[in-house]
Amino acid sequence: MSFNFYDASIPLFVRGLHNLSAILAKAETYAQARGIDPAVLIGSRLAPDMFPLSRQIQIATDTAKGCAARLAGIEIPAFEDTESTFDELQQRIAKTIAFIETVKPQHMEAAAQREIQLKLRGREVTFTAQAYLFTFVIPNFYFHMTTAYGILRHNGVELGKTDYLGNLLS
DSSP: OOOOTTTTTHHHHHHHHHHHHHHHHHHHHHHHHHTOOHHHHHTOOSSTTSOOHHHHHHHHHHHHHHHHHHHHTOOOOOOOOOOOSHHHHHHHHHHHHHHHTTOOGGGGTTGGGOEEEEEETTEEEEEEHHHIIIIIIHHHHHHHHHHHHHHHHHTTOOOOHHHHHOOTTO
16 A cells, blocks of 8 residues: 555645634634734734744645645645734635645645755755655644644633544544
8 A cells, every 4th residue: 555645634734724723713702702902812922932823823824735735746825924813814724725625636646756845944955755744744734733722722712622633523
């Protein structure tokens, strides 16, 4: 049985992004119920040298769409990184899900033969497709999802592990 890049990536991203969307919806409800300016949560960060919530969402979505496109050998859609409201962040997540759902298993059949080149911290890094997926993309995607969760939880949004994991039966 050969390795299936589609099954190891696309369903994982779709599920994670749906969970992230639900987490953001809870944060918006929390802000409304407590009279908190949404910009406070969207601009919050866990540490002074970390990106705020909005950037965590942007990077998580960029990671998912970039991976899907690179493994399929298609162009990565560009998003502006200007989201500053819950609605705009939700739209970004929805656009990302819509894009990655256009990638089908047959689009990734040649992924194993691809080398993925990225510019990271000012230098070129070349990955095999499998190393790119498992050593860079998946850890990066979950890091930014977890950080977004942590920012909101730290700010009092009532979230639990089941919010992060989502419906385990789907």
